Amino acid sequence: METVNITIDGRKLQVPGNYTVLEAAKQANIAIPTLCFLKDINEIGACRMCVVEIQGARSLQAACVYPVSEGLVINTQTPAVRESRKVTLELILSNHDRKCLTCVRSNNCELQKLAEELNISDVRFEGETYRLPVDHLSPSVVRDPNKCILCRRCISMCKNIQKVGVIDTSQRGFKTIVSSAFNQSLAEVPCINCGQCITVCPVGALREKDDTDRVWEALANPELHVVVQTAPAVRVALGEEFGLPIGSRVTSQMVAALKRLGFSKVFDTDTAADLTIMEEGTELLERLKNGGKLPLITSCSPGWIKYCEHNYPEFLDNLSSCKSPHEMFGAVLKSYYAQKQGIDPDKIFVVSIMPCTAKKFEAKRPELAATGRPDVDVVLTTRELARMIREAGIDFTGLPEGHFDDPMGEATGAGVIFGATGGVMEAALRTVAEILEGKPVDNIEYTAVRGTEGIKEAVVEAGGIKIKAAVAHGTGNAKKLLERIKAGEAEYHFVEIMACPGGCVTGGGQPIQPSKVRSWVDLRKERAKAIYEEDRNMPIRKSHENPKVKMLYEEYFEKPGSHRAHELLHTHYTQRENYPEAR
Amino acid sequence: MSVAGECCCGNVDTREQKLTEIIEKYKNTKGALIPVLHEAQELYGYLPLKVQKKISEGLDVPLAEIYGVVTFYTQFSLNAKGKYKIQVCLGTACYVKGSSKVLDKLREKLGINVGECTEDGLFSLDACRCVGACGLAPVMMINDDVYGRLTVDDVEGIIEKYRNK
Ligand code: SF4
Ligand code: SF4
Ligand code: SF4
Ligand code: FES
Numbered sequence: 179m180e181t182v183n184i185t186i187d188g189r190k191l192q193v194p195g196n197y198t199v200l201e202a203a204k205q206a207n208i209a210i211p212t213l214c215f216l217k218d219i220n221e222i223g224a225c226r227m228c229v230v231e232i233q234g235a236r237s238l239q240a241a242c243v244y245p246v247s248e249g250l251v252i253n254t255q256t257p258a259v260r261e262s263r264k265v266t267l268e269l270i271l272s273n274h275d276r277k278c279l280t281c282v283r284s285n286n287c288e289l290q291k292l293a294e295e296l297n298i299s300d301v302r303f304e305g306e307t308y309r310l311p312v313d314h315l316s317p318s319v320v321r322d323p324n325k326c327i328l329c330r331r332c333i334s335m336c337k338n339i340q341k342v343g344v345i346d347t348s349q350r351g352f353k354t355i356v357s358s359a360f361n362q363s364l365a366e367v368p369c370i371n372c373g374q375c376i377t378v379c380p381v382g383a384l385r386e387k388d389d390t391d392r393v394w395e396a397l398a399n400p401e402l403h404v405v406v407q408t409a410p411a412v413r414v415a416l417g418e419e420f421g422l423p424i425g426s427r428v429t430s431q432m433v434a435a436l437k438r439l440g441f442s443k444v445f446d447t448d449t450a451a452d453l454t455i456m457e458e459g460t461e462l463l464e465r466l467k468n469g470g471k472l473p474l475i476t477s478c479s480p481g482w483i484k485y486c487e488h489n490y491p492e493f494l495d496n497l498s499s500c501k502s503p504h505e506m507f508g509a510v511l512k513s514y515y516a517q518k519q520g521i522d523p524d525k526i527f528v529v530s531i532m533p534c535t536a537k538k539f540e541a542k543r544p545e546l547a548a549t550g551r552p553d554v555d556v557v558l559t560t561r562e563l564a565r566m567i568r569e570a571g572i573d574f575t576g577l578p579e580g581h582f583d584d585p586m587g588e589a590t591g592a593g594v595i596f597g598a599t600g601g602v603m604e605a606a607l608r609t610v611a612e613i614l615e616g617k618p619v620d621n622i623e624y625t626a627v628r629g630t631e632g633i634k635e636a637v638v639e640a641g642g643i644k645i646k647a648a649v650a651h652g653t654g655n656a657k658k659l660l661e662r663i664k665a666g667e668a669e670y671h672f673v674e675i676m677a678c679p680g681g682c683v684t685g686g687g688q689p690i691q692p693s694k695v696r697s698w699v700d701l702r703k704e705r706a707k708a709i710y711e712e713d714r715n716m717p718i719r720k721s722h723e724n725p726k727v728k729m730l731y732e733e734y735f736e737k738p739g740s741h742r743a744h745e746l747l748h749t750h751y752t753q754r755e756n757y758p759e760a761r
Numbered sequence: 762m763s764v765a766g767e768c769c770c771g772n773v774d775t776r777e778q779k780l781t782e783i784i785e786k787y788k789n790t791k792g793a794l795i796p797v798l799h800e801a802q803e804l805y806g807y808l809p810l811k812v813q814k815k816i817s818e819g820l821d822v823p824l825a826e827i828y829g830v831v832t833f834y835t836q837f838s839l840n841a842k843g844k845y846k847i848q849v850c851l852g853t854a855c856y857v858k859g860s861s862k863v864l865d866k867l868r869e870k871l872g873i874n875v876g877e878c879t880e881d882g883l884f885s886l887d888a889c890r891c892v893g894a895c896g897l898a899p900v901m902m903i904n905d906d907v908y909g910r911l912t913v914d915d916v917e918g919i920i921e922k923y924r925n926k
Contacts, residue, residue: 337823337825337826342823343823343824343825343826344823344824344825345825346823346825346826346828346829347829347833348825348828348829348832348833349832349833350832350833357825357828358825358828359810359813359824359825359827359828360810360828360839367824367825756814756824757810757814757824759810760810760811760813760814
């Protein structure tokens, strides 16, 4: 890329010719406030928070969309610029429900931060305001339009990246709002509950449904045996909530904090991930051998499952019948574990800490109740766990080491990598390749399926069989991949799909980083790095070598795919109609 | 409320077939949405969920986006229109002369809000911008009939006249 010479606030510098003024300023370490901008996701120049003076231009220009050119002279700090930004912000604030004290995003709010940075001490415009009902019918996502600043990031995420498109602007002028079609609740439209809209919202207009009260209540109930399990992606992100750098691994502090909160047992969902690999791997081998429906598509991501049920019913038979790992774990806890420990399963309360909002919906599926009661009682996101830890006054970073509990505390590196896109595929290949080879395989790092590329492919040869695999993350990429398969342009045996771009590490329930950070740091990469580090540090890295999983099969399930395994660990799917009221 | 796809005349509804044709006609052109909405609106008189959903599927445009467009432009309507379409002018001249009171009276008499249609399908009520009859303010129109220099007390009689037609 050719470079151009520009002058910004009197400083001369050379920048790539395809930069915007905002990117050039970033390179020069000059901060320009932004609000609607989120790199690669929302670059629409709508809010005009980022205005700058461009020499020779008649009016102020939005830095986030203004391209640099040779000789451009930019001023980011002039009285006119400052006044314009202030007016813009005050106008937004004048119709904003400014109840920071009770807002979930206080202290992590881009609007609040801007008000502080731009030194807003008074809102000069107290104009018309209007208040709308909060949509809290969805088990996963709560929308409060009164806090919405119309930045449109959520729309862009839902429509352009996820290719779901259940929210958009409606009405016009002062009445413009973000809504679903016909103002329906998110619970009534084909929302897949991925929560990606939440993670891009700069303010408190979108949040997860808070279920912490139900967990506090259970913890306070002496009748209940309250156990908790944590997904792999939680441990590489939770630290961000407590000021640690992105990509910090806090497994040990997380476990210690959960014990302090009063959970009777702290389990690792990774163990169930290993169990999933045994069941899914067996399913794959069976379908390969017996000419079953191919490609086999993974089923760990409930956002993806709902997307498939709404939009690609023709692929429902391709889905693995395996429950997602935490649901498997819940079923095991209320059967095998209950029996072994001599606890009434009705008294076992299972909490899952997940990077995911879709799992809140999933836990309520009536079919996920293998023992006649919900496999999992409550799903909390990483963010909700952080709130509980704060509420309990726990000094997170100062905690002593904590260890997962037995039985079933032991997991493998294969279970850990479930948290990143490509991880389920890699974990499965580690096991399937060895079964096909009939002997240990040395190279177990399948790097072709790692990384942030939207669609990844790999061919793995083992035992004389060539397994063609593909991995897609983000339902937008999944759509592309499925269309290719439908059109006969590509053929695979095994496909991994995760609803969230980047996989679980950047799930809809993960800590939220503001645009200022997220636009320039690839969260997917940084958090995934920590996941693969954790994998490398595990003594056992293949699911079928997990002694606890072996024990489970010996003592209870007999073998993968057994009758009992099917009863407890597998499920089924149903087509869902989009907008059924239209009939 | 009458539902799109059923109509009161007893004839087989050919509108769905026509809608499919409209969608097919524009399907592969850029910016197809607005002309399709226009023709669909002409066909049905309004754009209910069922029609918008069909357009959404046909053009592969999310329903939420279509709803956004429909609610953005005043020429599109989400609600059925009655046999008698009442439009009350809320332009400046009419407004000053009390047209909003006339509108309130109509709301009360018909039991519907602006943008809605009565259950029997007889009347729909809308507010409109200046109709160019400011000399007669306040003005309302029922289909092509213009009523000027209205008072609140006139409303009942006019409505009855149409009801008994
Ligand atoms: S969204 Fe931000 S500014 Fe608004 S109330 Fe919440 S914390 Fe305060
Ligand atoms: S949860 Fe996902 S599908 Fe639902 S509105 Fe948000 S981004 Fe769209
Ligand atoms: S809900 Fe949040 S992300 Fe969506 S437009 Fe409003 S402020 Fe922006
Ligand atoms: S216009 Fe640049 S950040 Fe909104």
